[in-house]
Amino acid sequence: MTTTDAAVSAPEIASDETRRRFELEEMGFKEVPKKWRKFYRYWQGPTDVLAPNEVICPVCKVVIRATRELRPGDKVYCMPCMSRMVVVVGEDGRLEADVVF
Numbered sequence: 001m002t003t004t005d006a007a008v009s010a011p012e013i014a015s016d017e018t019r020r021r022f023e024l025e026e027m028g029f030k031e032v033p034k035k036w037r038k039f040y041r042y043w044q045g046p047t048d049v050l051a052p053n054e055v056i057c058p059v060c061k062v063v064i065r066a067t068r069e070l071r072p073g074d075k076v077y078c079m080p081c082m083s084r085m086v087v088v089v090g091e092d093g094r095l096e097a098d099v100v101f
């Protein structure tokens with residue numbers, strides 16, 4: 001975990017300039033302290049389209065948002081349910097998160 005990004009920690013992420021950056025804004029998520037709210041949003045259901053910097057927590061179905069584009073192998077942390085997970089490519093080719101126990 002870096003000081004700039006609560007949701008994602010990956011050793012290579014800081015130096016990887018090929019990744020798109022994303023400006024995060026609060027989207028009404030109230031279940032974590034204010035400082036961290038912009039890193040999460042509520043999933044709107046099956047019609048919700050995830051951005052390249054977003055992945056759904058499989059435990060609590062909250063959308064975790066990063067300041068950079070996510071890639072397989074990235075480690076993400078879901079503060080609302082305190083799960084650690086790794087980003088993987090799912091069956092349909094989209095990014096998913098697998099919980100790390």
Ligand SMILES: [Zn+2]
Pocket residue numbers: 057058059060061062078079080081082083
């Ligand atoms: Zn969660």
